[in-house]
Amino acid sequence: MLQIRDLQVNLGRRAVLRGITLTARPGRLTAICGPNGSGKTTLLRAACGDLAYRGQIRLQGAEVATTPGPQRAACRAVLAQNTALAFPFTVAEVVRLGQSFGPAAGGPDLTARALARVGLQGYGPRLYPELSGGEQQRVQLARVLTQVWDPVAHGVPRWLFLDEPVSSLDIAHQLQIMQIARDYADAGGGVVAVMHDLNLTAMFADKIALLAQGQLLAMGPPASVLRDDLLGRAYGCNLRVSTPPAQGPYLLPQSARTPAR
Amino acid sequence: MAVLEADPPATGDRRRLARRATLALLVLLLLTAAASLTVGAAEVSLSHALADLLAGRDLDLRARVVLWDIRLPRLLTGILVGAALAVSGAVLQGLFRNPLADPGLVGVSAGAGLGAITAIVLGGLLPPALAATAGPWLVPVAAFGGGWGAVLLLYAMATRGGHTSVATLLLGGIALGALAGAVSGVLVYMADDDQLRDLTFWGMGSLAGASWTKLLATAPLMALALLAAPSLARGLNALALGEAAAAHMGLPVERLKRHAILTVACAVGAAVAVSGGIGFVGLVVPHLLRLATGPDHRGLLVNAALLGATLLLLADGISRILIAPAELPIGIVTAVMGAPVFLAILLRRRLPEV
Ligand SMILES: Nc1ncnc2c1ncn2[C@@H]1O[C@H](COP(=O)(O)OP(=O)(O)O)[C@@H](O)[C@H]1O
Numbered sequence A: 001m002l003q004i005r006d007l008q009v010n011l012g013r014r015a016v017l018r019g020i021t022l023t024a025r026p027g028r029l030t031a032i033c034g035p036n037g038s039g040k041t042t043l044l045r046a047a048c049g050d051l052a053y054r055g056q057i058r059l060q061g062a063e064v065a066t067t068p069g070p071q072r073a074a075c076r077a078v079l080a081q082n083t084a085l086a087f088p089f090t091v092a093e094v095v096r097l098g099q100s101f102g103p104a105a106g107g108p109d110l111t112a113r114a115l116a117r118v119g120l121q122g123y124g125p126r127l128y129p130e131l132s133g134g135e136q137q138r139v140q141l142a143r144v145l146t147q148v149w150d151p152v153a154h155g156v157p158r159w160l161f162l163d164e165p166v167s168s169l170d171i172a173h174q175l176q177i178m179q180i181a182r183d184y185a186d187a188g189g190g191v192v193a194v195m196h197d198l199n200l201t202a203m204f205a206d207k208i209a210l211l212a213q214g215q216l217l218a219m220g221p222p223a224s225v226l227r228d229d230l231l232g233r234a235y236g237c238n239l240r241v242s243t244p245p246a247q248g249p250y251l252l253p254q255s256a257r258t259p260a261r
Numbered sequence B: 001m002a003v004l005e006a007d008p009p010a011t012g013d014r015r016r017l018a019r020r021a022t023l024a025l026l027v028l029l030l031l032t033a034a035a036s037l038t039v040g041a042a043e044v045s046l047s048h049a050l051a052d053l054l055a056g057r058d059l060d061l062r063a064r065v066v067l068w069d070i071r072l073p074r075l076l077t078g079i080l081v082g083a084a085l086a087v088s089g090a091v092l093q094g095l096f097r098n099p100l101a102d103p104g105l106v107g108v109s110a111g112a113g114l115g116a117i118t119a120i121v122l123g124g125l126l127p128p129a130l131a132a133t134a135g136p137w138l139v140p141v142a143a144f145g146g147g148w149g150a151v152l153l154l155y156a157m158a159t160r161g162g163h164t165s166v167a168t169l170l171l172g173g174i175a176l177g178a179l180a181g182a183v184s185g186v187l188v189y190m191a192d193d194d195q196l197r198d199l200t201f202w203g204m205g206s207l208a209g210a211s212w213t214k215l216l217a218t219a220p221l222m223a224l225a226l227l228a229a230p231s232l233a234r235g236l237n238a239l240a241l242g243e244a245a246a247a248h249m250g251l252p253v254e255r256l257k258r259h260a261i262l263t264v265a266c267a268v269g270a271a272v273a274v275s276g277g278i279g280f281v282g283l284v285v286p287h288l289l290r291l292a293t294g295p296d297h298r299g300l301l302v303n304a305a306l307l308g309a310t311l312l313l314l315a316d317g318i319s320r321i322l323i324a325p326a327e328l329p330i331g332i333v334t335a336v337m338g339a340p341v342f343l344a345i346l347l348r349r350r351l352p353e354v
């Protein structure tokens, strides 16, 4: 369980997060939504142990700030909003890094399975810098997956923290990646994902934490959070839930089927 | 130069490639070392000497002096210095996540240079008794002290609240280097003609001063750094993903930075103390190896040590035969060899798309 109580985070002199209290459970996909700059990334980074904070953040009962790095890494993996690679590693080398730092280190090589999982079979020998942005993002996800490959180990759930995991992907891959997150949660692991796309969020999330200006505006299942009034207040514009725009074409991701994996 | 194989194999794992390169480089180093023992101003037959040794006969005096007292310490110094510089370059490039980083950048070389120049120019002002005891040690010790002083100062400047800023380290190193250069300039201005000649040779680097005593004093430091370097490899690989991602994977990032900097300070401080300022080895060697066998530091650091040592021996050989019986400063040779290679790499490399 991820328990956050009365969290305050200051960056520079600004209080970027104030009074956040929320709980994310294993077996669930918890989405963090909110407008740009509302503190979604900051919340995730605090939960990763990257930032100093006031209040409480407990992952599986252990206070994040005082848990040693390797212990945290054995329990949760993090996909950052963007990851820059300094040297031209191959795709397989990048993915293997994840496994070599996780509990599956030294075990059977997961690279091929992880790459297949994110739809990049056969990409192992390619040079990472020569991939498209969306492909790179999926390689990073494969790396993250190999770090905490089993969603549950010895009865203890593992966690995926994902910051905008589908922001640079086409719609088919958005669905594919969200399904991976969904499957991880269904298998008993915990998933916390910062999401921009409210449609995808509605489709895949069990719970939504809606942030606005560093505070938690609402927390609950999609139906109770994705409401006109709440979204209007959070995003500062008139939003109508499930109302198609007056003119022009529109696309509902719900109409697509996830391609066979 | 043999570029081994640029394409990764089908699994995308280039470790076997790196291991084969290690073997090839080891053979190359041994051959170069053997050749280096036979090259020089004095004619000595290595095969005769070997035959004598194997037959249990004493070496003739000339062979003993040339091989044992002059060439062997010089050979070992060259191997250690080349390996130390190349490995330091690779470690710094990994630490700064920048393939253009170089031991010259973190201020070690500049600090060591300032120490050495100070000792050369102002050494005469010491009380004669002290100068007599310090004697040949003055310059190396001052160089080593200067290098370490610069590194510790930089590290202190770049560290706040337990976090070391790599950007501050890099930029601070450049600033400190410029400052040390300016002070060195003043000292050079004050120097007399004899000192100027010393300064020039020292600044361009040379293995000519190698001796068993100097080697015994500096070898442990370089060997320590070389033995410690492989333990940095896994961390430097993770650091390629950025500090945040490396920390998320459980890497103790601050400790890695500290160890990397100490390793480089040991290696470069000792290398500069014994051989002066030798450029380009730290920059070019890791670069070539990354092109050939990929950036995985587990293979890269070992191979850099071997290739760095080989290249330095080659450069030393060239510096000895080119204008024999006189000698060229080795830094000139490494620059003449290294700069074009480096330019060729830069020009051949496709510019990254923005
Ligand atoms: N290092 C920093 N110093 C000061 N303010 C910051 C820093 N990083 C982010 N912020 C501010 O904190 C707020 C929240 O940022 P972030 O969590 O990245 O937002 P988002 O919800 O878009 O992920 C923003 O207003 C941003 O400007």
Ligand SMILES: [Mg+2]
Residues within 6 Å of the ligand: A040, A041, A042, A081
């Ligand atoms: Mg963000």
